[in-house]
Amino acid sequence: MALFRSARGNRCAAALSALALGVFACSCRRAEAPSTGTLDSAAAACIPPDAVAVVGLDLEKLRSSELYRNLPPGATKSIEPAAGARSLLLAYAGGSVVAVARGPFTVPPAGAVLIGSDLAVMGPPAAIDAAKARLKAGGAAASPLIGRAGPLAAQSDLWAIFQGGVPLPLTGNAANWNRFLRLTQYATVGIRLGPTVQLEARGICGSAEAALELEESFRGFLSLAAVGAMRDPDLRALLRSVEIRREGLNVIAGASASAGNAAKLFTFPGMSSN
Numbered sequence: 001m002a003l004f005r006s007a008r009g010n011r012c013a014a015a016l017s018a019l020a021l022g023v024f025a026c027s028c029r030r031a032e033a034p035s036t037g038t039l040d041s042a043a044a045a046c047i048p049p050d051a052v053a054v055v056g057l058d059l060e061k062l063r064s065s066e067l068y069r070n071l072p073p074g075a076t077k078s079i080e081p082a083a084g085a086r087s088l089l090l091a092y093a094g095g096s097v098v099a100v101a102r103g104p105f106t107v108p109p110a111g112a113v114l115i116g117s118d119l120a121v122m123g124p125p126a127a128i129d130a131a132k133a134r135l136k137a138g139g140a141a142a143s144p145l146i147g148r149a150g151p152l153a154a155q156s157d158l159w160a161i162f163q164g165g166v167p168l169p170l171t172g173n174a175a176n177w178n179r180f181l182r183l184t185q186y187a188t189v190g191i192r193l194g195p196t197v198q199l200e201a202r203g204i205c206g207s208a209e210a211a212l213e214l215e216e217s218f219r220g221f222l223s224l225a226a227v228g229a230m231r232d233p234d235l236r237a238l239l240r241s242v243e244i245r246r247e248g249l250n251v252i253a254g255a256s257a258s259a260g261n262a263a264k265l266f267t268f269p270g271m272s273s274n
Helices: 010-023 039-043 059-063 066-070 071-079 124-138 146-157 170-183 208-228 233-241 259-264
Strands: 051-059 085-091 096-102 113-116 119-122 158-163 186-192 196-204 242-246 250-258
Touching: 039 085, 039 124, 051 059, 051 146, 059 066, 059 085, 066 170, 066 259, 071 146, 096 124, 113 124, 113 146, 119 124, 146 186, 170 208, 196 259, 208 233, 208 242, 233 259
Parallel strands: none
Antiparallel strands: 051 085, 051 158, 085 096, 096 119, 113 119, 158 186, 186 196, 196 250, 242 250
């Protein structure tokens, strides 16, 4: 199980940021859609209270999606958990990654501990012990980010939420995303899968000045990224067609792209951690 074996390395940090790196550079506005599911309350209770980033993935939908079939091998290796897992939560807290997988496990995935008949957790021993204690006490989620994630998870097949003002362990070009996070109180990403990948990214800021700076900074970043994609007309058009709007203290990027074009973002130098 590549994810659990590498949870303390850059690969897991890349998995935590992969949604954000792909989301902000697709095209057009996200269409309204019915709910896709609900947040797994038991898995959510395993997320540490000091988590500064949480990613949720419906793995059954992801594996069967057109996007997954178009992803480069490196991207699929980063997020592919143990065979049989149906869903996955990843959290970054205290300098470590905690991974929570839901599936019909008969034995623990490599590097993980079963804390229920179909719930496996990997992370520092203290985080696993704390997750067990919360489940035993009734399974109440302790993470403030998880408290905000319910509506996002209900509308998305893949989603992410990030605490603003806290840098993530990103390297290379991906480190640019910390510039945007520092302007927010928190940020969210939601993705719906299909022949067309639909998504919405939202930065919630603490002041009108921060919201304006976030909007202008991100517009400038996308303009430079489009220049860097001159050799790929489809990708360049995709980057240039991102729709960004500001509503009060919220900066929103709505997007819709073909699965093939969305997958290109995982290898584009301007968006990756290479």
